[in-house]
Amino acid sequence: KPPKPKAARGLRFTPVAPNTRDAVVIPDGYRQDVVIRWGDPILRGAPAFDPERQTARAQAGQFGYNNDFLALLPLPGERGRQVLVANHEYTDEVLMFRGYDPENPTREQVEIAWAAHGLSTVVVEEDRRTGNLTPVPRHPLNRRSTATSEFRLTGPAAGSALVKTSADRTGTTVLGTLNNCSGGTTPWGTTLHGEENFNQYFTGGDRATDKRYGIGTGATERKWERFDKRFDIAREPNEVHRFGYVVELDPYDPTSTPRKHTALGRFKHEAATVRMTRDGRPVVYSGDDERFDYFYKFVGSKRMMPGTGRAARRHNLTLLEEGTLYVAKLTGDSPAGDIDGTGKLPRDGEFDGSGRWIPLVTATARGAVSHVAGMTAEEVCVFTRLAGDKAGATKMDRPEDIEPSPRTGKVYVALTNNTNRGVGSNPAADEANPRNANKHGHILELTERGNKAESLTFAWSLFLVAGDPKDPSTYFAGFPKDAVSPISCPDNVAFDDHGNLWISTDGNALGTHDGLFGVATTGSRRGELKQFLTVPTGAETCGPLIQDRRVLVAVQHPGEVDGASVEKPASTWPDGPGRIVRPAVVVVWRADGADIGV
Numbered sequence: 001k002p003p004k005p006k007a008a009r010g011l012r013f014t015p016v017a018p019n020t021r022d023a024v025v026i027p028d029g030y031r032q033d034v035v036i037r038w039g040d041p042i043l044r045g046a047p048a049f050d051p052e053r054q055t056a057r058a059q060a061g062q063f064g065y066n067n068d069f070l071a072l073l074p075l076p077g078e079r080g081r082q083v084l085v086a087n088h089e090y091t092d093e094v095l096m097f098r099g100y101d102p103e104n105p106t107r108e109q110v111e112i113a114w115a116a117h118g119l120s121t122v123v124v125e126e127d128r129r130t131g132n133l134t135p136v137p138r139h140p141l142n143r144r145s146t147a148t149s150e151f152r153l154t155g156p157a158a159g160s161a162l163v164k165t166s167a168d169r170t171g172t173t174v175l176g177t178l179n180n181c182s183g184g185t186t187p188w189g190t191t192l193h194g195e196e197n198f199n200q201y202f203t204g205g206d207r208a209t210d211k212r213y214g215i216g217t218g219a220t221e222r223k224w225e226r227f228d229k230r231f232d233i234a235r236e237p238n239e240v241h242r243f244g245y246v247v248e249l250d251p252y253d254p255t256s257t258p259r260k261h262t263a264l265g266r267f268k269h270e271a272a273t274v275r276m277t278r279d280g281r282p283v284v285y286s287g288d289d290e291r292f293d294y295f296y297k298f299v300g301s302k303r304m305m306p307g308t309g310r311a312a313r314r315h316n317l318t319l320l321e322e323g324t325l326y327v328a329k330l331t332g333d334s335p336a337g338d339i340d341g342t343g344k345l346p347r348d349g350e351f352d353g354s355g356r357w358i359p360l361v362t363a364t365a366r367g368a369v370s371h372v373a374g375m376t377a378e379e380v381c382v383f384t385r386l387a388g389d390k391a392g393a394t395k396m397d398r399p400e401d402i403e404p405s406p407r408t409g410k411v412y413v414a415l416t417n418n419t420n421r422g423v424g425s426n427p428a429a430d431e432a433n434p435r436n437a438n439k440h441g442h443i444l445e446l447t448e449r450g451n452k453a454e455s456l457t458f459a460w461s462l463f464l465v466a467g468d469p470k471d472p473s474t475y476f477a478g479f480p481k482d483a484v485s486p487i488s489c490p491d492n493v494a495f496d497d498h499g500n501l502w503i504s505t506d507g508n509a510l511g512t513h514d515g516l517f518g519v520a521t522t523g524s525r526r527g528e529l530k531q532f533l534t535v536p537t538g539a540e541t542c543g544p545l546i547q548d549r550r551v552l553v554a555v556q557h558p559g560e561v562d563g564a565s566v567e568k569p570a571s572t573w574p575d576g577p578g579r580i581v582r583p584a585v586v587v588v589w590r591a592d593g594a595d596i597g598v
């Protein structure tokens with residue numbers, strides 16, 4: 001039996017100490033296993049992984065690289081099985097290919113990278129006695145979506161001149177999804193996947209809109225433009241307008257074409273998470289992960305049809321095509337002089353204030369209406385950042401994942417860091433982003449007016465200001481700081497069934513490895529943050545998913561350290577010395593088979 005320290009229900013485990021071990025380190029009394037690794041075969045006919053003999057064809061039937069968001073969906077009719085959906089954000093060629101020459105990638109290497117991007121759907125089987133999960137290869141629901149498979153555009157920008165290309169004169173069919181970071185699971189049984197840093201795959205863009213999205217004109221890191229002209233904006237100007245969306249996948253129909261919803265806007269979507277209005281309409285929150293960028297919500301106008309029958313599924317697949325997209329503007333309630341950029345609490349004792357959702361575009365069955373002067377509805381959906389600029393939205397410290405609490409309805413926004421805040425001519429600290437040169441990030445708690453998901457105004461306060469608790473600028477919702485774990489760079493967030501928020505980190509600036517933390521959001525232990533695990537050298541903790549009996553994390557980019565390569569690895573996780581480092585999904589459960597943290 002694991003020790004059972006006093007803590008909120010669900011968080012009764014001995015916290016893991018900060019460390020730099022090349023391992024997944026978990027609390028005493030817990031066990032772990034790798035569920036699935038990069039390259040594990042999932043489709044019929046896919047070969048076993050062989051790092052020395054990789055092919056694009058093999059990779060297209062194997063689990064992709066750099067797993068990020070994870071979803072587990074029920075699989076009725078198959079006892080003890082669930083459907084795992086994973087994002088594969090990007091590829092690390094120097095860690096994938098022996099002898100890789102970054103200046104001269106081969107066509108085969110590029111095509112392997114295309115196949116290693118995208119999404120994996122794979123059925124997993126639960127071990128009855130433990131919390132372990134094992135993949136079921138060749139299951140009919142297993143699927144790979146890659147950088148070359150077919151996606152359909154929906155919403156106001158679909159079919160518009162802005163998204164037509166020489167290969168797709170209808171402006172409706174896109175090949176591939178790129179840089180799928182975090183995501184969400186909908187109550188109607190689909191998964192959402194944010195296309196985040198899509199800019200890095202494109203070059204040749206010197207339009208103002210390209211610049212606002214961080215697209216350059218030099219050779220890209222992976223040189224894909226040499227192998228497919230669509231990545232060269234000078235030759236195919238609109239292809240780049242077809243990435244940067246929220247993708248919706250129906251994991252129960254492996255023949256369906258996943259969709260990119262332009263009504264939810266185009267930016268570096270970190271994630272997309274759903275909360276329902278009381279009358280059954282979806283509200284989707286999404287952050288734009290960039291220094292000084294915004295966070296958004298989409299309020300759907302169509303009601304979800306209950307049930308899982310054909311008619312309900314067909315209807316619900318259209319829910320994200322009609323509604324209004326809003327961007328957030330926040331105002332602090334303390335005098336500006338109280339916010340000095342050091343993180344010192346203002347005189348009212350809290351970083352807090354009010355906010356409003358500014359409408360940008362409304363999509364209806366009859367057409368779309370722009371709410372932004374000087375921009376058409378199509379333009380707002382494709383150049384959403386520029387619409388946010390015009391609306392005067394609040395520039396945040398890199399909005400990452402956003403998660404509404406299923407218990408309270410409060411919405412948590414992870415702001416990972418912003419070392420440029422207040423530096424040079426950049427915007428200085430404000431009450432919602434209260435530290436200049438913000439290295440460690442913070443988490444904002446947002447309460448919609450009347451606790452209604454569709455409200456147009458909200459209250460907010462900072463729930464967590466991250467860092468070493470000994471650092472006076474940190475804040476843990478008022479909980480005593482001598483009893484919390486240090487945390488830096490909150491990124492992906494998830495809730496457990498007890499209402500605790502689980503936070504994974506990316507880029508720990510405290511000198512130790514990234515990890516996963518749990519924190520109570522209500523009750524007398526609100527703010528008591530505890531570290532549940534740490535990840536190997538160079539890795540980021542992604543996709544946390546908390547079920548009663550198990551915790552899943554996606555260990556992303558293990559071994560990604562400057563100068564590391566296949567020949568000179570910085571990490572040998574998960575298979576040990578002499579074996580290639582492999583991003584993988586890890587499951588953790590309690591040795592005695594009981595629920596996590598109770």
Ligand code: FEO
Nearest residue numbers: 181196270289400
């Ligand atoms: Fe892919 Fe913003 O993390």
Ligand code: CA
Nearest residue numbers: 334348350352
């Ligand atoms: Ca205040």
Ligand code: CA
Nearest residue numbers: 181182491492
């Ligand atoms: Ca992330």
Ligand code: CA
Nearest residue numbers: 400491506540
């Ligand atoms: Ca990140």
